Amino acid sequence: MSYVTHYDLWRELDHFMRQTKLNASQVIELVTKSNAEILGIDHQTGTIEVGKYADLIMMEQNPLENIKALSDVAMVMVRGNLIQTPSVTRIQAVDELLDTVWSI
16 A cells, blocks of 8 residues: 555555455464565564564554554564653544545
């Protein structure tokens, strides 16, 4: 989905779930573990294992219960470095347009 912003990956995942019989857990695995395997970097990232980079996002809500929880990232860890208050510049006009699509 080319019009989805980088901070709204949840929209693509939601769309993918609607078009398939996959649940949130399966879709999240596809964009983490499976993509790392496709890129050949699964020895470094993609899953939480000893010896891999600590690349994580933390949310207040559980994305397995509601995929939109991925839109509200509370903390980010990149290679073990914690970003306690991540911020993103949102594009209001794009967000509003995408919200009309998702309300269908």
